[in-house]
Amino acid sequence: MPFGKYHVVIFKERSGSSRSLRLRGWLGVAVCLVFCLLVAGNIWFGRFYLQARALETRLAEAERSLDERQSQLVGMVGELTAVRNDLQRVQSFDTKLRLMMNIDVGVSDASVGGASSEDLSLGYLPLHRQEMASRKIRLFLQELSDEIRLEEVQQQELLLSMRENRDRLAAMPSIWPVEGFVSSGFGSRSSPFTGRVQTHKGLDIAARMGTPIHAPARGVVTAAGTDGAYGISVDLNHGGGLTTKYAHMSKLAVKSGQTVERGDVIGYVGRTGRATGPHLHYEVRLNGVPTNPYAYLLN
Incomplete structure (x- = not known):
């Protein structure tokens, strides 16, 4: 009977002695059952461990794939944003030329929309965000x-207009008159002499004494x-109501009535008149009204 009592005798071969054990049947069954449970548990935990490792490996691969896709998307958006900025600079240049040539700028002012680098953070992007970014x-x-x-069409139109208006374009003050840096801009400023707010009618360009x-x-x-x-100082009349003035020179290089071309030297930087240091005071006037020189400068 499986749950009866058992008497186990163990003999030693050399000495002839023996030792006996009395076992109950249910204890043997319990030992066998525990052993079987341990074996089954080890097998189950082994399979669970292998499955967990495989799942962990697949998850790591998926995360690497997502990171790569995210980096690619962010990189693409960065490159596209740079292209958009380049196009906007071209459009700004186009607008400035159109203003100079008295061409309608209504269409040329269109701005580029779409995605921006701010739409994507550098952190983790979930899958639905990546699809939105795409x-x-x-x-x-x-x-x-x-x-x-559209810009290609407008550039062709602008090129045709420039060819038809070469003389007008040649008379536009489109380059910097002197090498230096702008020490005071156009518009309201504090007077360097009184400290009071005043309207500055041009640009002050600081440069070395004697700079052409x-x-x-x-x-x-x-x-x-x-x-x-x-x-x-020197005053130039460019025609069409456009005039320019150059002040605080140290020496003149032209005389009244003389015709000059773009790039000709007309004088040298100084600090004559009311000036705190060597610089060129540069004014642009349209029909006698002071205008910001930046509206005409192309570089």
């Missing part, structure tokens, strides 16, 4: 393509000499 990139590419085609000053466009010298607080 859609934004495709939309942005379409908008960029449309903008480029160049005509930024074709024009006729209407005044060359000393002009009160302006010191030694």
